[in-house]
Amino acid sequence: MKIGIIGAGNIGGNLTRRLTALGHDVSVANSRGPQTLTALAEETGATPVTVAEAARGAELVVVTIPLKNVPDLPSGLFDEAAEGFAVLDTGNYYPQQRDGRIDAIEDGGLTESRWTEQHIGHPVIKAFNGTYAQDILDKPLPKGDPRRMALPVAGDDEVAKKTVRDLIDELGFDTVDAGGIDESWRQQPDTPVYGLRAGVAEVAKALAAASPERPEAFRA
Numbered sequence: 001m002k003i004g005i006i007g008a009g010n011i012g013g014n015l016t017r018r019l020t021a022l023g024h025d026v027s028v029a030n031s032r033g034p035q036t037l038t039a040l041a042e043e044t045g046a047t048p049v050t051v052a053e054a055a056r057g058a059e060l061v062v063v064t065i066p067l068k069n070v071p072d073l074p075s076g077l078f079d080e081a082a083e084g085f086a087v088l089d090t091g092n093y094y095p096q097q098r099d100g101r102i103d104a105i106e107d108g109g110l111t112e113s114r115w116t117e118q119h120i121g122h123p124v125i126k127a128f129n130g131t132y133a134q135d136i137l138d139k140p141l142p143k144g145d146p147r148r149m150a151l152p153v154a155g156d157d158e159v160a161k162k163t164v165r166d167l168i169d170e171l172g173f174d175t176v177d178a179g180g181i182d183e184s185w186r187q188q189p190d191t192p193v194y195g196l197r198a199g200v201a202e203v204a205k206a207l208a209a210a211s212p213e214r215p216e217a218f219r220a
């Protein structure tokens with residue numbers, strides 16, 4: 001699959017590593033430009049590109065940057081993406097440590113991914129937001145292994161959600177359908193499923209146990 005990854009940090013870097021190892025055609029961008037991505041490109045065979053080029057021809061675009069930087073993404077970002085492309089959003093709102101206050105999330109009641117959708121102008125599928133970056137490299141297991149970890153996946157577009165769930169399966173993880181983006185508070189920071197290393201049944205149970213109230217630690 002042709003995949004564009006925007007963000008080459010902990011998550012974007014490790015997704016680049018695993019997706020190239022699986023044979024996908026990966027382009028990767030960061031904020032400083034492709035000349036700063038030569039080491040990752042040499043290591044993985046991914047193509048370093050500018051943000052504006054990242055979605056060109058992509059069937060899947062991964063947005064994996066700090067939430068506060070989402071509004072900086074250029075308009076027309078997806079103009080040259082493949083027809084029917086999906087967007088995977090790994091983002092979290094960390095108001096105290098990183099992002100500062102975002103009123104639309106804190107007062108407006110928007111889920112973090114709905115806010116991101118509004119900025120990028122395209123529906124997203126939310127996954128990996130509660131996964132430790134290192135687990136992307138260390139925890140993949142074959143389908144059917146009883147120790148295989150499951151990841152919650154939320155999104156409104158069922159076709160895009162299936163694309164992402166199939167890819168996560170290929171990456172070595174089970175998935176649990178976590179509903180639509182309005183329900184994706186169930187997997188935001190400090191919920192029972194956030195950072196949970198467990199299989200399908202426990203992940204489903206943790207999603208069901210979540211509270212929609214934003215925890216104090218994740219308010220500005």
Ligand SMILES: NC(=O)c1ccc[n+]([C@@H]2O[C@H](COP(=O)([O-])OP(=O)(O)OC[C@H]3O[C@@H](n4cnc5c(N)ncnc54)[C@H](OP(=O)(O)O)[C@@H]3O)[C@@H](O)[C@H]2O)c1
Pocket residue numbers: 006007008009010011012029030031032033051064065066067069070072073090091092093128129130131132133134
């Ligand atoms: N770390 C984790 O274990 C983890 C787990 C789950 C979810 N997440 C979430 O996933 C997202 C990414 O986290 P991370 O830990 O991978 O972040 P990170 O290590 O800080 O890396 C952020 C990346 O985003 C790039 N970036 C920032 N602004 C950009 C822009 N305007 N255009 C293009 N690229 C931009 C940075 O580029 P430069 O290097 O050039 O500045 C960097 O490559 C965050 O929302 C985070 O909360 C993280």
